Amino acid sequence: MAEERQPQNVVEGAVGDVEDEVPAAKSAEDRKAADALSKLDNRADDDAAGGSKDVDQDAVNRALGGGKTDAKKDTKKVKIDTADVTLIMSELDVTKPQATSLLKASNGDAVQLLKDYVTPNAGSGGLGDSPRGTFWERPITDTKLQTTRATPRHAATLQYA
């Protein structure tokens, strides 16, 4: 199947002379905001203060050039037993990638991983401190749903109209 092929690195030939899009004619669009969106983009183009494209292009190169250096690839190699992955998947009810990364984090030691996992607040398995730590100190009866107001769900989308 074609869709399984990896896409090439996006937009290589686009640098240089870029023709701005004519969205409606070129491609399909599913969102209702499409029209407004392209119009606003055009205005933004006009607004963009000063700066010819060449100058900005330099800036882009500078900005992106600087960024590529500190690639944060985790190259640590850990040997992981597939049997352990299956075990963790079933015992902790997680997906394969999750199981693999959990095992990686504990150097492939399944027993240690399980031990750490069941220790309260050990931090593995994503159970960290709740950002609302103190929130629950209030009795639950005080957090009843009395003050909720129904907000029309379309409040956000109305702004597009």
Next chain:
Amino acid sequence: MPQPLSSRDQTLFRTVIKNYEDKHYKKGLKACEQILKKNPKHGDTTAMKGLILNAQGQTEEAFALAKEALQYDMKSHICWHVYGILYRTNKNFEEAIKAYKFALKLEPESQQIARDLATLQIQTRDYQGYIQSRAAMLKARPSVRQSWTALAVAHHLAGELQEAEHILTTYENSLKNPPLKSDFENSEAVLYKNQIIAERGDIERALEHLETAGKDALDRLAVMELRAQYNKKLGKKEEATKAYRALLDRNPEHPDYYTDLIEVLGLSDEAERKALYDEYATKYPRSDAAKRLPLDFLTGDAFRQAAKSYLVSMLSKGVPSVFANLKHLYKDESKKETLPALVEEYIQELKSSGDVNGDSSKGEGAALYFLAQHYNYHLSRDLAKAMEYADKAIALDPKNVEFAMTKARIYKHQGDTQKAAEAMDAARQLDTRDRYINTKAAKYQLRNDNNEKALELLGMFTRAETPGGPLADLLDMQCIWFLTEDGESHARQGHVGLALKRFHAIYNIFDIWQEDQFDFHTFSLRKGQIRAYVDMIRWEDKVRDHPLYSRPALAAIKVYLDMYDASQSTNGVNGTSGDANGADAQEAKKAAKKAKKEAQKAEKEAAEKAAKQDPNAAKKEEVPGKKKDEDPNGLKLAATEDPLGEATKFLVPLLQFSPKLIDAQIAGFEVYLRRKKYVLALKCLNEALALDENHPALHAQAIQLRHALNSDMKDLDPKVQEALKETFTAVPASADLKQLNAEFLKKHGNSAQHRIAAARAAVTLGEDRSKAEKDLVDALNIKDTTFEDAAALLEQLKKWKSGEVASFKQAAHEKWPEVTVFA
């Protein structure tokens, strides 16, 4: 193979796209057919036809057409794009991303596709992918500020703060003319950059940046607050003081400004702190905070004095919220004594001096209302007295809604849901146009399991023209409190299907909230509101930590657990004797049949009602795109084959986002134990023990787990065995569980909740059930047992289908004649 279109058809194709965007689906379809008549194998048109059908709700046909289109024209980016959109609208984001990427490969210059791809990547929190997409979009359109900001946001969210700042700086440096002061987008971007600098921990530089670049930012309040915070963090006392005073002059009601200012000034003495508040109380006589906040820290006579002047001024004005403002002080025993005494004093003074001014009823009413609430509050409860004061207040002002409402609350605390509902309805009738009291009245009806009446009341405030009546409108408006209360009510009544229906509705609403971000990925950037956008993204990441989620989730898990337990006992796996099993099975079947019948009846009635109410309703419901609910009574949900799997669905976010909620851990244990996921069960148990090791339920759970492991341990993977051996310490492996339980019962025999735990443990261990039941029945005679405890006892007995249920109910009814559940 792709077919080229004639120029006429090309124009027509463009109108198809236009029609689609304008939602003129019928026209669009017609145009598609026209093109396809001449070019039956035109991929792009076929794809567009699919897209339009999808918008009309015909998902299956849409996918079929999209696939067909790809067969005709593998190399068309439109076909791939449409394919991606179809996946996206059906929430298969992974496949959608793949399709978009392929479309982009075929048409690298399409901004539209690039934007769609980027939006999906941030939606699924694929930060690295998002950075890549945004970098490419920036390369394509470097002259637009948005492109730069978007890339900075991408880095920021991925945690690469330095890179984010670098991008923003580079853009600023590339500008030849400084932006106008009134440029909102620039102002927000500057503050955003400031936020990033501060998040990097470099407060010094953040302050400097704020004072130079940020000082003209349009969000004045943010600048002032940041200035105060930075100076405080840097220990610059003088500047920080000035900044906080400026903030207080702007808003003397903000409690944090006061506490921060006090911290900056280093005031620790009670009198010094009070003096500061007094300064503002004099400067801003209308400020409530300056007068109220000192009550939090004052003690002894100083407290008495301050409280008195606060109470007198508030009560004389007849402010109804005085008690709500002060009840947090009740944690302090002496304040709990002082406050009502002061109010009594106030009433006495009114009586002796009053009559001169004539209108003292306002003050007296407010004072009586305060006392009624005082005796109704859980820390100072004396319901008889509460009722006395409420009646006095009502006698003073029979038309007052708040007074009448308090009476309903008192009934509720007595456990008399019936009377509470009636009283609340009486209060409602005093002001039928008040939404608040209407909502309250409906809630009390639900607590009394009168679901129809509740809906009827709410219907007075929902939009009348919504097809499907009030319920549909409440669903549409995502009225979570109603769904929760209605679901809990149905669960109490054993209407499993309807209860699950409501809980699932809430679950889905949270999904919708997550989806609602979608529009903002482009919208916020376009509007330049980046700080608010980043806040929103972070909020969305933990949206399910809210009690609005945890409460219905816990209720749903309970329903599923009961469902599973019932199915187990009918299968005879867990039962005690054959006889009981047969009876259980029959009863369960009967109940299921009855539920089904009732549901069918309700459905029929609802349909009839709807038809009567609005003859157009039926027509309206067939609006394309809006799917009809196939299972309005949740029968399918109730018939699930995998209740534990469904329970897990509710459980996982609960454990992830509310790990400090002990009820969540307790529920988690119950689910995982039944699923024989012992590691996960132990995790929940250990977490719960860390939160509150004396919680009675945990005793039963620890014994249950040890008991289960005693029989199942040998079947587990050796690695799991090893881990469990070392980490399960609550009950040692060698323990004699029966003896342990007996000791527990002896030690805590005076508490109903502990008795329930012990009884459950005993039954798990295969001990005589009738003895356990006796222990529960006997718990009624313990002095401290409340009617809530008794209700829990009753529930446990009912779950066991105990023969004692009727007599227990009778005894409880005698003890608490007013409580509705025992009636």
